[in-house]
Amino acid sequence: MMALWAGRFKKEIDENVNAFNSSLSFDARMYKQDIMGSQAHAKMLEKQGIISASNLKEILDGLDKILHDLENGDLLFDPTAEDIHMFIESELTKLYPESGKKLHTARSRNDQVALDLRLYTRDEMLAIKQMLINIIEVIIEQASHHTETIMCGYTHLQRAQPITFAHHLMAYAEMFYRDITRIDDCYERMNVSPLGSGALATTTYSIDRNFVAEQLAMKDITYNSMDGVSDRDYAIEFASALALIMMHLSRFSEEMILWCSWEFKYIELDDAYATGSSIMPQKKNPDIAELVRGKSARVIGDVSTLLTMMKGLPLAYNKDMQEDKEALFDAIDTVKLCLPVFTDMLKTMKVNTEKMREFAAKGFINATDCADYLVKHGKAFRDAYKTTGELVAYCIDHDLVLETLPLDIYQQHDQAFEESIYEAISLDTCVMNRKVDGGPSPVAVLKSIQIMKEKVGALS
Template sequence: MTKPTMLWGGRFRSPPSPDLMRLSRADSSFFRLTAYDVEASRAHARELERAGLLTGAECAAITDALGAIARDFHAGALEPAPTDEDVHTFVERALVARLGPLGGKLRAGRSRNDQAANDLKLYLRDGARHLAAALLGLQDALVGQAERHVETVAPGFTHLQPAQPVTFAHQLLAHAQTILRDVDRLRDWDRRHATSPLGAAALAGSAIALRADLSAAELGYDGPCENSIDAVGSRDHVAEFVFVAAMANVHLSRLAEEIFLWSSRQFGWVELHDSYATGSSIMPQKKNADIAELTRGRAARLIGDLSTTLTMLKALPFAYNRDLVEDKRAAFDALDSLLVVLPALAGLVATMTVRTDRLAAQATDGFTLATEVADWLSRRGVPFAEAHEITGALVQFCEHKGVGLQDLSAEDFAAVDPRLEASLADVLTPEAAVAARSGPGGTAPERVREQLDRLRVRLDEQRAWSVAYEGPRYLDPREAP
C-alpha cells in the first residue's frame, strides 16, 4: 500500500479525519496539471541550486527524476494514490519514492500557494493556444463557405423579419468577425497575465528562491509578479479567461441559432451533411442540427462557470484561501467544453450545402427592396421623410395587388406617385441592392472580397501567435516530456 505523503501536519497531535481528507482531496481532473507542476518543479530545482541548497549533481538528479515522473504519468505507468491530497503531494511522493530524502529537498523556498497559482496559469496559457487553434478551425470553415458565396444574394434580417438583401458571404463573415475578436481577447489576456507567481511562496515571498526572474523566463513568462500577495491571492486571470471562453461560446451560440433557422424546412437555406447531423429514435424522417443545439447548451454552462468564478472571488480576504480551489473546476470546464464544441461546429459549417436557389428566391420576400425606393427618391432631391411615406404607400399598393416591388410596372409606379419613374425598376433587384452598399463594411461583393483579404491576413497573424508559445505545452498528454 502506498505510504501517505503529507505536506503539512507537523504541529498536529492527531491525523486528519477521513471526512476532512475527502473534502480536501483534489478532484481527479486536477491531476491534469501534473506536467505543469513538474515543469515548474524543475525550474524551482534550478532555483535551489542557485541558492546553494542543491549541488549541481543533486539538481540534475531531481530534474531527471521529475521528467521521468511526467512521462510515466502520461503513459499511465504512474497514477495518483487515493491518499495524494493534490497534484503537488502526488509529485513529491513520487519524487521521494525515486530519490529518497533528496526528493524532500525540493520543497524548500516554495508553497503550495504559489505552486497552485502557477500550475493553473501555465495550463491556461497553453490552453489559450489550443483554444485559439480550435477557433481558427471554425474560421477556416466560415471563410471557405464565404469564398464560395461572395455574390450569392440572400435576405438579411432585423428583428427576425426580412429587412434588406445581403450577400450570404457577408452574413457568414459577420460571425467570423466576432470570432476574430475572441482570439484577439485570448492574445490580450495572455499579454496581461504573462507573469509568474513562483517566488511568492505562501504570501510574503521566499527567503530562498530569490531569482524569480530567472525561473519566470524558464517557464516562458515575461517576468515575475510584482506583488507576492497578489501573485497567490488573485484569480482575475482565471475569471478573465473564463469570460473570454464564455463570450466565444455566446458567439458560437448565435451562429448555431442561425444554423437552426437556415437548415429548417421553412427556410431551407442549407442542407446539413449526414455526418454532422443526427436523427430521431421515433421519427425516421428527422435530420437534426444537434451540434448546433449542443453548442447553444454549452454556452449556458460557460456563463455559469463565469458566475461561479466571480462569486468565488467577490469577498475573499486578499491572500490565498482554499475557496480558490474552485478556479480549476470553472477553467477546466470552460476549456474542455469549447475544445469539444469547436471541431464539431467547424465540421458542420464546412460540410453544409448552401441552397443558393432558395436564398435567391427569398432575397426579395417581405419587400426587402423598399429601402432602394426611398434611397432612389432621396437621390432625386425628395426629403427622406417624404420618401419614406411614398415608399410605404408603394408597399401598401403591392400588398393590395399581391405582388412584390420588383414586379411593378411603370404604370403602377405612376399610380402611387408621379415622381416614381420607370427607371426605378433598375434598382429593384437584389443584385443592385447589394452592389449599392459599397461603403466600408458594406455587403457589396467588392467590399466583401476586401473584407476576406483583410481577414485572411489577421487569421495568419493569429495562427502564428498560437504556435509561437515558448512556455510548457503539455495540454495534449502525448506531448508530455
C-alpha cells in the same frame, strides 16, 4: 499517503475530510505544468547555492522519470493524495529521499498552484486560439464561394434588406477574430510568474524570481506577493472570453437550426453532423447545433461560479480558491469540445442558393432602395420614406411586389419615378451597389475576406 504537512498534527485527518479536501481528482491534469515549474524552481535553487548540483541532478532526473511514467501509464495517481503537488513531491521523495525533500525549499503550495494554473491556462489559450483560427478559415472558405449568393438580411427576425450569404458568414468571422484578440490580451496579462511569493510574504532565502520566469518563458514576475498567490483575475478573464466564444457559437447555432428547417431550407447539414428520430423516420435533426447552443449555458455558469467564489475573499490565499479549477477546466473543456465539431459541421454543409434567392424576392426587402431612388431624384428622405411606405401598403392590398407594380401606380404617388425604378430595386442592383467598406456587395465582401485572411495569417 501521509500528508507532507503532518508534523503539526497529532492525529491523521478523517477519511471523509481527506476526500472532501482533496483536489487530485481534477487538478491531476496539471501534472506537466507542475513538473515544469518544479524543474525551473530547482534550477534556480542550485544557481543560488541553496541546493547542491547533485541535488539538482537527482531532482531533475526524478521529475523526468515521474513525467515519463505518468504518460506511459507506469505510474498511476494515488487517490489518497491531497493534490497533484503533494503527489509529485511524494513520488520524487520515494525516488530520491534527501534531494526530494529539498525541492520545496523557498516556495509554498500557494505560489506553486498559482504558477501551475497560469502555465496550464497558457497552454489551453494557445490550443483554443488555434481552434478559432481553424473556424475562421472554414468561414472564409465558405464565404469565398458565396460572394454573389443573394439572401435576405434580417433585423428583429423580420425581412429587412438583401445581402449576400458571404456577408452574413463573415460577420461570424469578425466575432471569432475578436475572441482571438481577447485571448491574446488575457495571455499578455496572465503570463507572469508568481513563484517566489511563498505563502503570502515571499521568503528569507536569496532566490532569483526572474530566473524562474525566464526558464518558463514568462515575461515578468508578479510584484506583490499577496496578490501573486491570490490573483485569479486571469482565470475569470479567460473564462469570460470562453463564454463569449460560446455565445457566438450559440448565435451561429441558432441560425443554422433555422436555416436547415423546412421553413427555410437555406442549408442542409451533412448526414455525419445530424441525427434522426426514434419514431419519425423523416426527421433530420440539427443536434450538434442544438447541443452547442445548450452548452453555452455551462460556460456562462462557470464565469458566474468564479466571480461568486472570489467576490468575498480577503487577502491572501483561501481554500475557497481550490474551486477555481473545476469551473475553469469545465469552460475550457466545453469550448474545446464544441469548436472542432461545429467547424466540421460548417465545412460540410450544403447551401441552397436558389432557396435563399427565392426568399429574398419576397418581403419588400428592396423598399429602402426604392426610397433611395427618390432621394437621388431630389426628394427629401423622409418624404421618400413615406411615399415608399404607401407603395408597400398598396402592394400588400393588391397582392403585388415592388418589382411588379405598374409604373403608372408608381407615378400616381410621385412623378419622379421612371422606368429605371425597376433596375434600381432589382435584388442584384440593391446588393451590387452597396460597395461601402463593410458592406454586402461582392467587391466589399471580397475585400473583407482578404483583410481577414491577412489578419489570421499574421497570427500563425
